[in-house]
Every structure is written in structure tokens, then in C-alpha cells.
Amino acid sequence: MRFWNAYVLARSIEEALDILSHTPGPALPVAGGTDLLLEIQQGEHEPVHTLVDITHIPELKRLEQTEDHLFIGAAVPVSRIAESPLVRFHALAVAEACGQIGGPQVRNSATLGGNVAHALPAADGMIALLALDARAEVASLEGRRLEPMENLFKGPGQTALDLRREILVGFHVPLRRSHQASAFGRVMRPQGVALPILNTAVWLERHGEVIGDVRVAIGPSGPVPRRANAVEAVFRGRPCNEETFAAARQAIRDSIRFRSSPLRASAEYRYHLSGILLEEVVIKAWQRTLEPSVVEAV
Amino acid sequence: MSERLHLWVNGQEVDLPVVPGEMLSDLLRYRLGLTGTKIGCNEMECGACTVLVDGEPILSCSYPAVRAQGKHVLTIEGLSKAVEETAKASTEESLHPLQEAFIKYGALQCGFCTPGQIMTSYALLLRNPEPSDEDIKTALKDTLCRCGAYPAILQAIKAAAKAMRTGSPVEPPAIPPASKPGKYVGKVHPRPDAVAKVTGRAKYTDDLQFEGMLHARVKRAMVPSAIVTRIDVSKARALPGVVAVLTAEDIPGEHNHGLVIYDWPILVGVGERVRYVGDALALVAAETREIATQALDLIEVEFEPLPVVSDPVQAAQPDAPKIHPNGNLLKHIKVRKGDVAQGFAEADVILEHTFYTPMHDHAFLEPECSIARPTPDGRMEVYVGSQIPYADRQQIARALGWPETRVHVIGQLMGGGFGGKEDIAGQIHAALLAHATGRPVKLLYDRHESLIAHPKRHATQIRVKVGAKSDGRLTAVETELYGDTGAYASLGEKVMTRATTHSSGPYEVPHVKADCYAMYTNNPPAGAFRGFGVMQSAFAIESIMDMLAERLGMDPVELRRKNALRVGSVTNTGQVLRQSVGLLECIEKVEAEMRRLGGPNPFEPKAVPGAPHLRRAWGFAVGYKNTGLGGGAPDKAGAEVELRRDGTFQVRTSSAELGQGLPTVLQLIAAEELNQSPRRIEVLLMDTDLTPDGGPTTASRQTFVTGNAVRYAARALKELLTSELSERYDVPPEQVRFVEGLAQINGRTLTLQQVAEEMMASGRPPVTSYTYWAPATRPLGEGGDMHFAFSFAAQAAEVEVNTLTGEVKVLRMIIANDVGYAINPLGLRGQIEGGAIMGIGHTLTENFILKDGHVVTDRLARYRTPSIVHTPEIISFVVEHPVAEGPYGAKGVGEIVLIPTPPAITNAIYNAVGVRVDRLPVDQEMICKALNNC
Numbered sequence A: 001m002r003f004w005n006a007y008v009l010a011r012s013i014e015e016a017l018d019i020l021s022h023t024p025g026p027a028l029p030v031a032g033g034t035d036l037l038l039e040i041q042q043g044e045h046e047p048v049h050t051l052v053d054i055t056h057i058p059e060l061k062r063l064e065q066t067e068d069h070l071f072i073g074a075a076v077p078v079s080r081i082a083e084s085p086l087v088r089f090h091a092l093a094v095a096e097a098c099g100q101i102g103g104p105q106v107r108n109s110a111t112l113g114g115n116v117a118h119a120l121p122a123a124d125g126m127i128a129l130l131a132l133d134a135r136a137e138v139a140s141l142e143g144r145r146l147e148p149m150e151n152l153f154k155g156p157g158q159t160a161l162d163l164r165r166e167i168l169v170g171f172h173v174p175l176r177r178s179h180q181a182s183a184f185g186r187v188m189r190p191q192g193v194a195l196p197i198l199n200t201a202v203w204l205e206r207h208g209e210v211i212g213d214v215r216v217a218i219g220p221s222g223p224v225p226r227r228a229n230a231v232e233a234v235f236r237g238r239p240c241n242e243e244t245f246a247a248a249r250q251a252i253r254d255s256i257r258f259r260s261s262p263l264r265a266s267a268e269y270r271y272h273l274s275g276i277l278l279e280e281v282v283i284k285a286w287q288r289t290l291e292p293s294v295v296e297a298v
Numbered sequence B: 001m002s003e004r005l006h007l008w009v010n011g012q013e014v015d016l017p018v019v020p021g022e023m024l025s026d027l028l029r030y031r032l033g034l035t036g037t038k039i040g041c042n043e044m045e046c047g048a049c050t051v052l053v054d055g056e057p058i059l060s061c062s063y064p065a066v067r068a069q070g071k072h073v074l075t076i077e078g079l080s081k082a083v084e085e086t087a088k089a090s091t092e093e094s095l096h097p098l099q100e101a102f103i104k105y106g107a108l109q110c111g112f113c114t115p116g117q118i119m120t121s122y123a124l125l126l127r128n129p130e131p132s133d134e135d136i137k138t139a140l141k142d143t144l145c146r147c148g149a150y151p152a153i154l155q156a157i158k159a160a161a162k163a164m165r166t167g168s169p170v171e172p173p174a175i176p177p178a179s180k181p182g183k184y185v186g187k188v189h190p191r192p193d194a195v196a197k198v199t200g201r202a203k204y205t206d207d208l209q210f211e212g213m214l215h216a217r218v219k220r221a222m223v224p225s226a227i228v229t230r231i232d233v234s235k236a237r238a239l240p241g242v243v244a245v246l247t248a249e250d251i252p253g254e255h256n257h258g259l260v261i262y263d264w265p266i267l268v269g270v271g272e273r274v275r276y277v278g279d280a281l282a283l284v285a286a287e288t289r290e291i292a293t294q295a296l297d298l299i300e301v302e303f304e305p306l307p308v309v310s311d312p313v314q315a316a317q318p319d320a321p322k323i324h325p326n327g328n329l330l331k332h333i334k335v336r337k338g339d340v341a342q343g344f345a346e347a348d349v350i351l352e353h354t355f356y357t358p359m360h361d362h363a364f365l366e367p368e369c370s371i372a373r374p375t376p377d378g379r380m381e382v383y384v385g386s387q388i389p390y391a392d393r394q395q396i397a398r399a400l401g402w403p404e405t406r407v408h409v410i411g412q413l414m415g416g417g418f419g420g421k422e423d424i425a426g427q428i429h430a431a432l433l434a435h436a437t438g439r440p441v442k443l444l445y446d447r448h449e450s451l452i453a454h455p456k457r458h459a460t461q462i463r464v465k466v467g468a469k470s471d472g473r474l475t476a477v478e479t480e481l482y483g484d485t486g487a488y489a490s491l492g493e494k495v496m497t498r499a500t501t502h503s504s505g506p507y508e509v510p511h512v513k514a515d516c517y518a519m520y521t522n523n524p525p526a527g528a529f530r531g532f533g534v535m536q537s538a539f540a541i542e543s544i545m546d547m548l549a550e551r552l553g554m555d556p557v558e559l560r561r562k563n564a565l566r567v568g569s570v571t572n573t574g575q576v577l578r579q580s581v582g583l584l585e586c587i588e589k590v591e592a593e594m595r596r597l598g599g600p601n602p603f604e605p606k607a608v609p610g611a612p613h614l615r616r617a618w619g620f621a622v623g624y625k626n627t628g629l630g631g632g633a634p635d636k637a638g639a640e641v642e643l644r645r646d647g648t649f650q651v652r653t654s655s656a657e658l659g660q661g662l663p664t665v666l667q668l669i670a671a672e673e674l675n676q677s678p679r680r681i682e683v684l685l686m687d688t689d690l691t692p693d694g695g696p697t698t699a700s701r702q703t704f705v706t707g708n709a710v711r712y713a714a715r716a717l718k719e720l721l722t723s724e725l726s727e728r729y730d731v732p733p734e735q736v737r738f739v740e741g742l743a744q745i746n747g748r749t750l751t752l753q754q755v756a757e758e759m760m761a762s763g764r765p766p767v768t769s770y771t772y773w774a775p776a777t778r779p780l781g782e783g784g785d786m787h788f789a790f791s792f793a794a795q796a797a798e799v800e801v802n803t804l805t806g807e808v809k810v811l812r813m814i815i816a817n818d819v820g821y822a823i824n825p826l827g828l829r830g831q832i833e834g835g836a837i838m839g840i841g842h843t844l845t846e847n848f849i850l851k852d853g854h855v856v857t858d859r860l861a862r863y864r865t866p867s868i869v870h871t872p873e874i875i876s877f878v879v880e881h882p883v884a885e886g887p888y889g890a891k892g893v894g895e896i897v898l899i900p901t902p903p904a905i906t907n908a909i910y911n912a913v914g915v916r917v918d919r920l921p922v923d924q925e926m927i928c929k930a931l932n933n934c
């Protein structure tokens, strides 16, 4: 089937941006294609004339630690991220989330760049990046910039990036310091779409017996992914105990508008699950804060 | 931009022009002819298309071919080749240990998923030479097997890994033989088609190519209820590359098809009525599939919408819109025994509850495909994987207005059927287009079309009322069933009859009243599906039996034992069971094992140490299922057995192999009767020119009916050979004996080649045919034997329920099936485990959802079948209470295996957390809400 007319393997960011912005017909970047090609194959996407495959661009395939951050290339297959000792050390939530996307075959193609640019409110990798306070490196014809994750979304399934002139290069994740840790969890249902009913990622810092700084992301919690600020506020400076969790559950009820999605879950079920999942993930991260944290340990 | 594509496939360099839009699977299958890579969904869900690119498994159906530029691709064809190259001159084909292990362990049935399973496992073993069960489950999570061969796949991978680590041969599985094995029957033998299936050489319909072949697509209504007011195909006809566009007026013969009632339009014409979304309006044949697809969009159709009837209870209302001229009632089915009023009056306890089951899709991994090819002598060949080749022939001929003998149906390997390949799918459409164009035409459904178009399992609403004495003896059972038979009759009446007659369970009940209303609706038609209505009614009756046990304060096993059918019992249709009722033994076997594993109180909830939110418990259920058509339908099959010039035998019958293992069964039976090893026996199936009518492959009947036909045909051949040789050499027949490859005649030895030559030379070809008529049965309502045999089963399931989230897992299953006699123990194990896994799917993952006649679950991503991660540990017992008339005592196997599974699981859920599931599939949100008040 002629799903596209031209499929270009771009060798550099410049080449990719050049083709994207200068081809006459509709053009889009493609990474693993596990979202995009599927939609095109099923006739659920407007016609695309040119696909610019970015998975052969060396810079987008980098996965490395720099002075002050971990860099995860936008086109690194999530299977590699899930198994990477670097990611598992600095951003375990991201590795855990990536390890749960699809099956092994899908994970060998799927990328974090695609997971984020697809902009679904409960994409697993994206939710984990959000909690880790990652910054997205965006390349455009004008140059490079770093964007906070929250700035990348316009609506459900709508990225704020202009994919005719911008691509994601990768994600900068802050390095893990002592007494910091992250965790990810989700609840699925066995019937229907492969998307989770609910997922949650948490990053936190331990100050003795209380939680210090903390970041929480819960999906799907609205049209665009965002951090659960009110929930975070509850945890700050509090011990990791039932009283805190009760307050956090209340904060979820007060601050998050879950929706009922007909074949997946009702809003009430999500409220119920979100408290359970949050507790599970926070406890997991809390326990991890005591694990060895010297960067050189990797 | 590179105009050429350059890559390595199985070690060979390939250089080809780039084709825009091409996926790697298309390149492999259609440009390189490597058809071992299968397409089950084309949507990244099933894993059948898995190949390795630079050592990593990927899904070739959605992997652009150009992305493989410069890379190394390994397909199933390359796996055995890689071994061949290293193996030294050996006469046996050199297989990879994985391929060998898959064969030995029976890790394949229909074989359609097998290349994907093997490639995925191969990638796993590359990285992990000693995988644990968990590792295997993680790696194969999304490589689906609808036949449910997962337990065998898991063991095969471990055995292969061990063989690879140690360099020793693949260890055989531990599978017990039949209780009284013969020389060949009752012992473990691999499938005759196994090597072809594990090497990717096995050809399914879509793997065939013909010179000048056109590609067809079907314009479907996509509205559930309407009158067609206009169809304009002129733009589609004008599209370059389109060769024919047909509408109803172009059908030369009869306009309707159907297996029992001709009520299903081949094409709905202008002024005619659309009754479901899958109704066909026009057919296109074009030079490529892509052009045919484009042409569909150019066909203009207008409708006058009509109200939609979307459920069977609504359909039964007096004011419901009429879907067929005679109204919406396909059939009111009644079972009467004794007087239920009296039975309830005698009862100490009366319980009543209503249960619901949804439609299910067969989701056989191979979507429907037919190829029709006009032949120079004016006939039509149709290549198709079909469960009833002779019915296809008849229906195709009818549509063409031809005598049946002008149509030649050549059955192909089937990638699963489960009842879903009994009705006509594309066969007639392909033949009409081939007739119109004079060229071969392939009509392949994609998964989306398959989900929308073909008949499903009946959705049901079943109200059950039971009465019992305080000691547990049942006094009366009353049931009322509504079955959603969808837009057309298909086998609806027969399915719902089975649902009704089995609705009081495998119990002796003095007073029974059952009423079933099989209703037409505007949903996709419902027809045959493994379990044939009995899966639904077993869920209802087996659930209420547990409710009754609780009310009576009785052990659920004890309650069943007390009422179980046994020899001498009278069924609810008035049949006296004279033999082969192994239900009590099944119950005992499962109960003993359950109490061994689960302790004296297996039905009591147990908390999991360290995880107080998890609760475990066991649940129990039983079931029975008729073998054969029954109800007075003549049930016969023909078979031929021939000794060929080369000294081997050929067994021929048109019965269908869907993956269930019929060829092995027939091969073993012929081997046993002829005293020749199975290697010397080839089985040819499903060809309406070459093989006699074996009847439909349905109702678990083939082992019994066709098995007997082959058995008697083989005996007749042996007698023919004996009498011929005794006459020719003038010795008494007792002195003629047959041993492997030889005939021994009073001291003289002839090879079977010589015997064949001599007989042919003397004008007495060594071939016999036999038509076996199963014991006569009586229609429902007349009493007597409605069926000539029943299979029985008991199952226990251990579940774990997460009380915080409502999530349910099946941890272990214990299964006992009375199958009469285990002719083919390896295949039997596959059927038993596969059935249980399908049962788990029906309970936990599968839900065919409709909204006002529109299919919501129109992709495999939405209709989820169980994967290896849902596979529990399965402990299986084979119980053998022979049927005198069955071959070696055997009766049906294919369906009984899944019937008790859903209630065993839901009963276990109740035992674990006290929530009664009365609606399938299990809804974790419902359980959660019941437990947490949220």
C-alpha cells in the first residue's frame, strides 16, 4: 500500500530539518513509527507525502552522561533505555516506564522522542520524564533550545512542536544525587487498548525522615500532561506515612479532574487507583533513596 | 536519496528498487517469496511478522523496507538454512534446536504464529542462553498464539536452550501415553506437517501466487441497518488498474448464501436491505491491492437509514423493527423433562440468577483469504482454508449458477478456525470476480475486515432457576436464554440448541424446562465457535451451582458429585446414558490434585504473605459437550485409503485441519490398522476433487466420524490386499501378513511397491473407500439418543485477586477431560492447554464490543486475546471412558476443553473475595468497586 511517497533516511539534524521544511507535500519526522506508521496504515492519519526517518542520525542515538545531566537521544529505542545501567541509575522511573511500553519487538523500534511528540496524556515514557524534570532539546532551523517538558504539549495527541521545522534531539535529565530516587508504576486492564488506565511517576529527595523536594506526574490527568503540583505540596516536608498519603489522596481529589473513558475506566475508579498507585510508587522511590547514590558507582 | 534498496536477507545480498510505502514484510513475502514471515494483524499486535534486523526482533509488518537499508535481516527461512550450512551431510533435515523442540513439544498447532514465535525466541536465546520462565514470558509477551500453545512453547524454548548449552539433543517432553496404547495410536508422535511449519515452508492461502493474479477488495456497508438507495461504481470502474467492479445485479446465480438458511445476501443491491455493518455492497478486482483499496473509496453509496436492533431482548419485543420478513425470531428452542412446578415445589432451596456473556471473535491468527482461479477447461478452482470444503463448493456453484462439479475447492492449511471458518467468507466473492475477469483473484481480509465481517460467538442472556433438596439433590432447573444470532442465521439455531440442551449442566435433574430465543439483531452474525453455545450456558449453570452450594452450606465439589451424570442417568432431553460417562472420575482427579495443592480448604481465601492486599483461592466447575452433529442430523464421513506405487499409503478425506491435529489422528489410525509406521502414511485433506466428503469440521466430530471412516477404509484396504495376495499365491488369508513396508505370504516376502505394482497391473487398484455413518440420533423433543457421545470435564482454577485494584490473575489450573481414548496424546495436550487458555481469554481479556450495531473492537489492539503472560501452570489429567463405537473408544476433544474454564475462574474469584461475576468478561473495576465502595 502506498502509505507515503518518499521515505528519507536523514543522516543529520540539518538534513532532516531541511527536508521537512522544504518538501512541497505534507512531511513528518518518523522514529520508531509505532504510533505514526500505525495511524497511517489504519487510515487514521491525514496523508503524509514525505517521511523523514531520524533514527539514523547519530546525535539522536546518543545515550550518555555529561557533566551535569544524563542525555537520552530522542531516537534511542526504548528497549535500550530500559536496560541502560546509566538510565537505571540516574532515572530509574524512565527505565521502568520504557520497559513497560509494548512488547520487546515494539520496544526495539519505539523511541522516547516519539512517545513525547505523540503527546498522549498517559504515555509512559513521557510521564516519567515529566517527574524527572527533564528538559527537551529541540532543534529548529533557527538553532537549538532547551524546553521544560510541560511546554511541549498543546492538547491530547497534539504536540506544541512544529514538526515541519522542529525536531526533538533528546532529553536532559538531571543527575541523581545522594538521597534522591525515582519510580514509575501503572495499572492496566486486560481488555481493550494497550494504554494504561493510570500511570504515575515520582521523583523525590529524602531529608532524614521526611520527604524533601518531590515531583509527581500522573497520567492521564487532563488534556495535556502536567505535574501534580498540589499533590507534591502535600508531600514536601512530611514523613512517608499513612497520614501523608491520606492528605495526598485528598489533594488528588481536590486538584485533579479525572475523566471517565468509556472502555477503560470511570473517573471514580481512577480516583481510587490513583491513591493506591501513588502510595506504591512513592514508597518504592522512598526506599530507593537509601540505595547507594555515588555517581561513580555506575 | 537512494533509489535502490540494498540489504542482506538470510545472509544473501539483496539489491532492489525502492517501492514507496513498502513495509519489510511486503518485501520479504511478495518480492522475495519468503512467505514464512506471516501477517496476522498488520497493526503491531500479534508478533507473527517478527524477523530479526541486525540481531534484534522487530515487527516487519510496520517496519518500512527502506529502513533496513544496509542491514542484516534474518527470517525463519534463514534459521534452518544457517543450521544446514553448518551441519554435515546428514539425511535428516537439519533443524535449529528451537525448531526441533517446537516439533517435539507440540508447540505448534495451526502453525501460523510459529515462525514469529521461533524468531522471537531465537532473539531471546541470543542474548540469554538460560532464560527463566519469567524471561520467556517477558520476551514473548506480544507474540500471540490463538491456538494457545503457550505452555508447550515455554517448555520447548527451555528444552532448546538446554540443548544449545549442552550440545546434547533436545530432550523429549514427558507426556504419558494412552492407558492402552496400540502400536501407534495412543503414543506421542509429532505432527506430519510440523517440519514445514517450523521452517516457514508451510503454505497458507495468502502465500500462493498465480500468474496474472488480481487483488480483490469488498465495499462494506459500515452502517448496521438501512435500505441501499444508490450505488454508483462508475468512478471506481474508471480508475486505471481496476479490472472489474461487481454489484448484486452481476451475480449470475442465486443471490443469497447460508449454511442452513439462505438468508445472507452475497451482495446487497439497490433497494435491498443492509442488516449489519459487514454486509457487502460491491466487489473490486484490480491489478494491485492498493488500487483495489483506492477504488473502494470511489464507490458512491447512499442509504436510507433504518432503526437498529442491537440486542436480542430488544429484538424479542413485539414492537421491535423487523429485520427479516418473518420477524426477528430465528427459533424458539424448548427442552422439557418432567414438571418443573412439581420440582420447585419439592425443593428446600430455590435460587435464581441471570448471567450475561458477550460476543467473542475467533481471532484465528490467519485472516480469511480465498483465491479463485478459472481453469482452461471451464471450471473454477478455489484455494481457501475452510472448515467445510464441500459446503463451499455447493455455495460457490449456486452463486455462479453452475453444477457443483464445475467448482473445485482446494483446501489450504488454515491458521486457525475455531468455528469461524465454517461460513462462507470471501470464497464466493473471489469466484464471482474470477468469473467476471477470467483471471485468478485473491481476496484477503485484513484484520479489521475480519473482525467486522465474520460470524462471532453468540452473546447471551441466561436466567437460571434451580431448586434443590437440603441434601443437595437437584429437583428442578429452569432456564431462559436469549441468544444474539446477529443479522443472519448462519448456524445460530444449532448453536443455541446446544446452549439450551446443555443449560442444566451435566447433571441428572428430574424436572427441566428450558426456553431459548435465538434472535436476529443488526449485529454481526453469530455462528459456530468452539464450545458451540455450551460455553455460555456452562458459565450460567456452573456459577449458580456454586451459589447453591454456598446457600446449602455444602462443598461445591460434593454438590456436583451428588448430581453428576453417570452411566444409567437420563439427560434432560430424555437420553439414557449407557456408556462412556467419565464425569465422576474427572471430578475425583481434579479434586484430589486441588486438595493436594490447595490444602483441605482450597475454596477459602488465603492472604499472600507479605502482600496482604492479594487474596488467593481455588474455584471449581464441570462441563460436558456432545460429540457429533446429533439431533437427528445424518452424521457421516467418507475416506479413501490407497497403497501407492512407491509403497506408501495415502489417506484422503475432505475433513478440515484447522490446526487441531486431525492429520496426526488419521495418520495414526491408518498406521495402526495397516501395521505400518506413520512415516509411510500421507494424509490428504480438503480437496473436493480428490477427497471424499468428510462433512463439516464442527461439533468435535472429526476424530470420531472421520477417524472411523479412515479406520474402516484402512481395514477394507488391508482385507483387499489380503484377499488379492491369498488368491494370487494360493494361500489361506491367515497366512498373509503385513509388516513395515512388506507383505509376508507364507514364507515369501513382497515389498509394498511390488504389491502395488502387481495389483495395478492386474487392473485391481489397491484403493478402498468407506463411508462411515455415525450411530443415528433423534431430534430434540423426541426423547431417545439426541447424541451418540458426550465428552466430560472438570476444572479447578486458582486465582489471585488484588483487593486494592480488582485485578485478577489465574495462577494454576487443574484439568481433567474424559475423551474416551487418547489417540494422539501430544495433540491432545495441545488441545487441552489451548482450550484452557482460550477459556482464560474469554474470562479475562476478550470482549467483542458493539455500539448500536457498530463494531468498537475492530482492531486486534482492542479485541485482546490472551498472551503468554496470562498463561498459568496447567496440570492435566486424561480420563478415558471409551465409547464402544468410537475409534479405539475415542470421542470429541476440541470443545470440551474450554467449557468449564470461565466458571472455574469466576467461582475462584468469588471464593477469594466474595464478589460474584455474573457477566463476562471479568471487569476489574466492578470487583474493585464491590470491595472498596468506590
Ligand SMILES: Cc1cc2nc3c(=O)[nH]c(=O)nc-3n(C[C@H](O)[C@H](O)[C@H](O)COP(=O)(O)OP(=O)(O)OC[C@H]3O[C@@H](n4cnc5c(N)ncnc54)[C@H](O)[C@@H]3O)c2cc1C
Binding pocket: A028, A029, A030, A031, A032, A033, A034, A035, A036, A037, A038, A054, A074, A075, A078, A100, A101, A102, A103, A106, A109, A110, A111, A112, A113, A114, A115, A116, A117, A118, A122, A123, A124, A125, A161, A163, A166, A167, A168, A169, A194, A195, A196, B043, B044, B045
Ligand atoms: C503494540 C503497541 C503497544 C504500545 N504500548 C505502549 C505503552 O504501553 N505505553 C506507551 O506509552 N506507549 C505505547 N505504545 C505507543 C508507542 O509505542 C510509543 O508512544 C512510542 O514511544 C512512540 O515512539 P515512536 O518512535 O515509535 O514514534 P513515531 O511513531 O515514530 O512518532 C510518533 C510521533 O512523534 C513524532 N516524532 C517522532 N520522533 C520525533 C522527534 N525526534 N522529534 C519530533 N517529532 C518526533 C512523529 O512525527 C509522530 O508524530 C504502544 C504502541 C504499540 C504499537
Ligand code: FES
Binding pocket: B038, B039, B040, B041, B042, B043, B044, B045, B046, B047, B048, B049, B050, B059, B060, B061, B062
Ligand atoms: S502482523 Fe505484524 S504484528 Fe501482527
Ligand code: FES
Binding pocket: B107, B108, B109, B110, B111, B112, B113, B114, B144, B145, B146, B147, B148, B149, B365, B415, B416, B659
Ligand atoms: S499455533 Fe499459534 S496461532 Fe495457531
